[in-house]
Amino acid sequence: MRALGADDVEVGAAVNIAQRDGQGMPREKRVILACPPTNANELLEGTDVPRHVPTVDHSLTRCGDCGTDMWIGPKQQAVALRAPAATLVLCMTCAVKETERRGAVPLVGDLGGNDGRPRLAG
Numbered sequence: 001m002r003a004l005g006a007d008d009v010e011v012g013a014a015v016n017i018a019q020r021d022g023q024g025m026p027r028e029k030r031v032i033l034a035c036p037p038t039n040a041n042e043l044l045e046g047t048d049v050p051r052h053v054p055t056v057d058h059s060l061t062r063c064g065d066c067g068t069d070m071w072i073g074p075k076q077q078a079v080a081l082r083a084p085a086a087t088l089v090l091c092m093t094c095a096v097k098e099t100e101r102r103g104a105v106p107l108v109g110d111l112g113g114n115d116g117r118p119r120l121a122g
Contacts, residue, residue, distance in 0.1 A: 024085025028102055032088050033080055034095030035061065035070040063091035065098070 037043070038060070040052045057074040068091045072080070080089050090098060 027088065030086055030088045031079075031083075032090055032095050032098055033072070033076045034090055034092045035063075035072045035076060037063075037091045037093070038069045038071060040092070061089060063094050064089050065094040066091060068093075 036052045036054075044052075052071070054071045055073070058071045059074075059077060060069060061072045061077075062068065063070055065088075070091045072089065076089070080087050088095075088098065
């Protein structure tokens with residue numbers, strides 16, 4: 001998932017700007033890739049939010065701000081690798097904080113996973 005509802009066109013534009021400038025984008029302009037922490041189900045216990053079950057394609061990574069262990073999906077990882085100077089890979093908590101610092105209402109979208117890939121044991 002990513003905060004601010006960025007779509008593939010916005011991600012592509014951010015990549016092009018970062019590559020053109022060669023310096024990357026300022027933090028406040030980077031696309032936020034919000035990833036669920038590995039303890040997301042514990043944090044959301046007792047709520048109506050469905051359990052997070054990563055696919056076999058997810059990898060472990062760390063939040064760029066707080067260092068929390070989190071799951072990154074294959075499409076998020078591809079974007080982050082393609083455009084490290086245009087993205088922020090953050091846990092969902094830090095992504096919401098960053099969005100609020102930017103003066104925006106936190107919105108979360110996704111990069112279109114959940115297409116029938118096998119899931120890891122929950």
